[in-house]
Amino acid sequence: AQSVSQHNHHVILSEAASLELGCNYSYGGTVNLFWYVQYPGQHLQLLLKYFSGDPLVKGIKGFEAEFIKSKFSFNLRKPSVQWSDTAEYFCAVNGRAAGNKLTFGGGTRVLVKP
Amino acid sequence: DSGVTQTPKHLITATGQRVTLRCSPRSGDLSVYWYQQSLDQGLQFLIQYYNGEERAKGNILERFSAQQFPDLHSELNLSSLELGDSALYFCASSVRLEETQYFGPGTRLLVL
Numbered sequence: 001a002q003s004v005s006q007h008n009h010h011v012i013l014s015e016a017a018s019l020e021l022g023c024n025y026s027y028g029g030t031v032n033l034f035w036y037v038q039y040p041g042q043h044l045q046l047l048l049k050y051f052s053g054d055p056l057v058k059g060i061k062g063f064e065a066e067f068i069k070s071k072f073s074f075n076l077r078k079p080s081v082q083w084s085d086t087a088e089y090f091c092a093v094n095g096r097a098a099g100n101k102l103t104f105g106g107g108t109r110v111l112v113k114p
Numbered sequence: 115d116s117g118v119t120q121t122p123k124h125l126i127t128a129t130g131q132r133v134t135l136r137c138s139p140r141s142g143d144l145s146v147y148w149y150q151q152s153l154d155q156g157l158q159f160l161i162q163y164y165n166g167e168e169r170a171k172g173n174i175l176e177r178f179s180a181q182q183f184p185d186l187h188s189e190l191n192l193s194s195l196e197l198g199d200s201a202l203y204f205c206a207s208s209v210r211l212e213e214t215q216y217f218g219p220g221t222r223l224l225v226l
Contacts, residue, residue, distance in 0.1 A: 032212065043116070044204065044217040090157060100145065100211045101170050104157035 002027040002095045006105035013081055014113050021076040021108050023091030033074040034092040034102070035065055044090065050074065061085070083114045117141065118218035120205050126224045132193040135221045139186055139207030145169075146188040147208075147215055148180055152201035163188055164211060195225045 007022035025031060035047040048059025055067040065076045074091060091105040117140035127133055139146050148160040150173075159172035163182035174180075177195075182188040192199060202222050206215040 034214070036217070043219040044206075045116070046214060046216065049214055094212070100208065100213070100215070101147070101159040101162055101172055102149075102206075102215060103159065106156050 002031070002093050002103045004091055004093050004103050004105035006089075006091055006108050008108045009106065010109045010111070012111045012113065015083055016080050017112075019076075019078045019081045019085070019110065021089055021091075021110070023074045023076065023105055025072050025074065025091075025093040025103075027072075027093060027095040029095055032094040033065075033067060034094070035059065035063070035074075035076050036090045036092060036104075037087045038090065038107075039087045047076070047089075081110075081112050083112050086110060086112045116216040116218065118205060118207050118216055120203075120218040120221050122221060123219065124222050124224075126226065127195060128226055129195055129197060131195050131225075132191065133195065133223065135190040135192070135203055135205075135223075137188045137190070137205030137207075137218060139188070139205075140216055143207035143209050143216075144186065145208045145211055145213075146182055146186070147206040148174075148188070148190050149204040149206065149217075150201045151204060151220070152198075155201075157204075160190070169211070192223070197225050199223065200225045 003026045005024045033050040036044040050057045058064045088107045092102040119138045145164045147162045160174040162170040180190045202220045204220045205218045208215045
């Protein structure tokens with residue numbers, strides 16, 4: 001079975017600070033990895049994804065994530081956050097042999113103070 | 115806007131009742147997924163359909179059922195509703211299996 005762990009439940013930052021959200025997964029085979037964002041009152045939106053190739057993935061809105069296979073990690077980063085980045089961020093895994101069901105982490109609520 | 119539509123946006127009902135949630139996938143997407151988001155359980159996969167056929171089941175209760183119709187829209191039926199079924203229900207779609215899933219705006223269900 002696949003599982004996803006997000007280390008921080010809540011993060012509070014000031015604008016222009018750097019953000020890093022941790023994500024570790026458990027799955028014995030090849031995985032596809034995703035970060036989704038959910039702005040207040042809105043639906044899930046895809047930030048970025050990793051299927052194969054370069055382990056450093058760039059997404060929308062200045063976000064990037066690095067897949068480290070040896071650590072089973074897919075951490076999300078943004079060098080300088082804005083107030084509009086206030087949202088909940090979800091890491092998700094799709095084990096390729098497990099069908100296309102996404103397993104989500106518990107989410108990290110990020111609050112950026114202006 | 116992901117292109118996935120869900121109706122209704124909000125639903126308030128009473129315990130013991132039955133409701134139907136509807137999802138229309140993005141144009142061209144063959145696969146539909148249903149997820150439940152609640153405060154205590156987080157985001158949980160419920161069920162997946164591909165081109166009309168059920169392909170995977172997750173933590174879906176026996177009181178819940180779904181189907182995907184020939185025009186590829188899907189419905190999630192929730193019956194004998196309990197207070198604990200109150201949640202946000204998301205539909206997602208993808209072109210094929212193992213492709214990126216795009217999520218709809220969700221249906222917020224409140225069971226009183």
